[in-house]
Amino acid sequence: MSKYFNISIIGSGNVAWHLSRALENAGHTIHEVFSRKHSNAKKLTRKLYSATAQGHMDFSKSKAEIFIMAVPDNAIEKIASKIKLPPDAIIVHTSGSIPINMLKGSFSNTGVFYPLQTFSKLSEINFGEVPILIEAKDKKTENRLSQLAKSLSKAVHRVNSEDRKGLHIAAVFACNFTNHMMAISGWLLNKQKLDFNLLKPLIIETINKSLDIGPDNAQTGPALRGDLQTLDHHMDYLKFDKSLQEIYRVISQHIIDHSGS
Amino acid sequence: MSKYFNISIIGSGNVAWHLSRALENAGHTIHEVFSRKHSNAKKLTRKLYSATAQGHMDFSKSKAEIFIMAVPDNAIEKIASKIKLPPDAIIVHTSGSIPINMLKGSFSNTGVFYPLQTFSKLSEINFGEVPILIEAKDKKTENRLSQLAKSLSKAVHRVNSEDRKGLHIAAVFACNFTNHMMAISGWLLNKQKLDFNLLKPLIIETINKSLDIGPDNAQTGPALRGDLQTLDHHMDYLKFDKSLQEIYRVISQHIIDHSGS
Numbered sequence: 001m002s003k004y005f006n007i008s009i010i011g012s013g014n015v016a017w018h019l020s021r022a023l024e025n026a027g028h029t030i031h032e033v034f035s036r037k038h039s040n041a042k043k044l045t046r047k048l049y050s051a052t053a054q055g056h057m058d059f060s061k062s063k064a065e066i067f068i069m070a071v072p073d074n075a076i077e078k079i080a081s082k083i084k085l086p087p088d089a090i091i092v093h094t095s096g097s098i099p100i101n102m103l104k105g106s107f108s109n110t111g112v113f114y115p116l117q118t119f120s121k122l123s124e125i126n127f128g129e130v131p132i133l134i135e136a137k138d139k140k141t142e143n144r145l146s147q148l149a150k151s152l153s154k155a156v157h158r159v160n161s162e163d164r165k166g167l168h169i170a171a172v173f174a175c176n177f178t179n180h181m182m183a184i185s186g187w188l189l190n191k192q193k194l195d196f197n198l199l200k201p202l203i204i205e206t207i208n209k210s211l212d213i214g215p216d217n218a219q220t221g222p223a224l225r226g227d228l229q230t231l232d233h234h235m236d237y238l239k240f241d242k243s244l245q246e247i248y249r250v251i252s253q254h255i256i257d258h259s260g261s
Numbered sequence: 262m263s264k265y266f267n268i269s270i271i272g273s274g275n276v277a278w279h280l281s282r283a284l285e286n287a288g289h290t291i292h293e294v295f296s297r298k299h300s301n302a303k304k305l306t307r308k309l310y311s312a313t314a315q316g317h318m319d320f321s322k323s324k325a326e327i328f329i330m331a332v333p334d335n336a337i338e339k340i341a342s343k344i345k346l347p348p349d350a351i352i353v354h355t356s357g358s359i360p361i362n363m364l365k366g367s368f369s370n371t372g373v374f375y376p377l378q379t380f381s382k383l384s385e386i387n388f389g390e391v392p393i394l395i396e397a398k399d400k401k402t403e404n405r406l407s408q409l410a411k412s413l414s415k416a417v418h419r420v421n422s423e424d425r426k427g428l429h430i431a432a433v434f435a436c437n438f439t440n441h442m443m444a445i446s447g448w449l450l451n452k453q454k455l456d457f458n459l460l461k462p463l464i465i466e467t468i469n470k471s472l473d474i475g476p477d478n479a480q481t482g483p484a485l486r487g488d489l490q491t492l493d494h495h496m497d498y499l500k501f502d503k504s505l506q507e508i509y510r511v512i513s514q515h516i517i518d519h520s521g522s
Contacts, residue, residue: 057318074488097483099490107335116459118466118481125466131459139360157459165454167460169495169509174316175467176482178439183476183519185435192427198377198392198418199428199435200472205379205386206436211461215444220379221437222358227335230358234430243515248509249432251438257504258444 003147006063008032009051010079011070012040015094017047017197019070022127022171024049026151029251031064066148068113077102090141096168099161100135111136111145113229114164115153118175131155133164183246223255264408267324268294270312271340273301275380276355278308280331283388285310287412292325297340319345322343327409329374330354344457351402357429360422361396372397372406376414379436392416394425422514445505484516 009020012035020030023129032054035041041053057079059067066089071079073095080103085091091103092113103110112135117125134156136142142158149156159167182203186196199238210218222230231252238245265288268282273296273307281291291312296302303315320328327350332340334356341364346352348415351363353374364371373396378386393410395417397403410417420428443464447457473478483491491514499506 049491082444090298097494098276103295117463118470120470123466123470129462131462153460155459159455163453163455165494165498166449167455167499170446170449170453170455170485171443171460171463172495172509173449174464176480176484176516177442178464179467179471179476180512180516181434181438181442181479182471183480184515185431186476188431188434189426192431194420194422194424194431196475198416198468199432201390201392202378202432203417203435203439205384206440207464209379209381210440211386211442211464214457215440215447219437219440219444223433223437230334233358233426234433237426237430243511243518246511247515248433250504250511251441253506254445254508255437255441 002027002151004028005066005144005148006031007066007068008034008054008059008062008064009044009068010034010057010083011017011068011072012037012044013072014121016068016070017044017121018119018125019068019094019115020044020048020051022125025127028148028151031062032059034059047064048096057082059089060084060086062086062089065089066144069093073098073254077104080104080107090136090144092145096133096164096171100101100137101161109137109141111141112161112164113145113149114159116167116171124156127152131157133157133159133167135160135164160189184247219255219259221255224259226256226259243247263288263412265289265407266327266405267292267377268327268329269295269315269320269323269325270305270331271295271318271344272329273298273305274331274333276376277329277331277429278305278382279380279388280329280355280376280388281305281309281312283386283413284344284409285389286388289409289412291503293320293321297336320350321345321347323347323350323487326350327405328352332445334339338365341365351405353406357394357425357432360426361398362422370402372399373422373425374406374410374489375420377428377432388413389415392418394420394428396421396425445508480516480520481518483489484513485520487520 008031028049030051033041033044033051034054038166043049045053076093091107091108092111096114100112114133116131132153134145267290269292270277291309293315293317294302294305294312306312306314337354351370352368353372357375361373375394377392393414395406
């Protein structure tokens, strides 16, 4: 049986937008929204059923029982230090890289509620498919966060701060670095007056294959084949930019060293 | 109006399989298939309407007018040197990284017919969406290759050998290197006893966003934010593997140096 929670949101960025609307759609009630920029809190409350934009961080009279901080990583500690909660309330942050211990101070029940997805205002996210990683200081809080997470997503995992850090680094490789490889690719094409769109079908098929059979089995290309002549040609082509040469060299070497492993 | 060509295929790998069947579906006739391993040529002909597996490279009596070499890059020169063609026939290779001049010898009409896609036996490819890059030594050959390519795909481009080399390097970054970033990500998750599947929704959303708004606009993460503290933590986490540290360092530095560019 579902339990519906009373929730307040601290923050008004992309995570706050997507999360608060998904929470309402799952039947929970959003009471207050706080944002350092009050007009942003107001903007968000207009998209919600009955939430109020609150101009201060004293929530001691709030009806909410769970407070979700969806603020930038480097603001978590500072904002947390100013928040006043009702007795027994739970406070969580939503960050992949910040340990639970950053929520210090007078809170009795702290946790992490990390939706492992990238959010932007423009694109809708099906929250049911988004892995939610939870962590809590005590079992009772963990159970409540688990209930809350399961009301949103089929993929709820208990992951502690140390493992979440490893996961975050893995995500940097799989997302930020893959994106940067595509950015470099686009610059190289531009230089040749060719359109990045040319590569899109190949990129889509490559990623699909990689996700389908696993990246270890999906690799192709000159480094995997140990085709040193082509690698030399490519290094020579890239000599106009030493940093691109270095990136090409270290990744190719790593592919060579780990092929067949 | 469509012109249907008489074609023979040299090679029996993934490109040969997908290409010969797409050519038949577009109305062309495949006459002979040659493979260094005769049994592979036979296997492919069984999937085609009326092609014969030929055990030698003397095609001087063939009815084909276009000969398509779909063989590994490093075999192109050697195989080409042994092929005998009928007068006026066209010979092309299908490689992204080999210049047209590799087709030396007694051929009068040479070209390149490069389908910019990754092929595997298991997954069907919609050839209509695959960019085909053509190049030819003379205008008449180019026109015929263009006709042939347009019968298969909406995306036909004339690209010379030098530009094709740049494109190939761009593809190494956008495909081989992105795949390797995902491989590393999977190893890091394994180390933490976490499942690569956890990251799939995030990877899919990241790639979609990157292809949608362009990788330059889609970047996120600690390097882009100039979050040196997180970068330090990540470098520290990766100290068990110097080569991963180096990859993390050079790519992060490159993101920092090119953010906002």
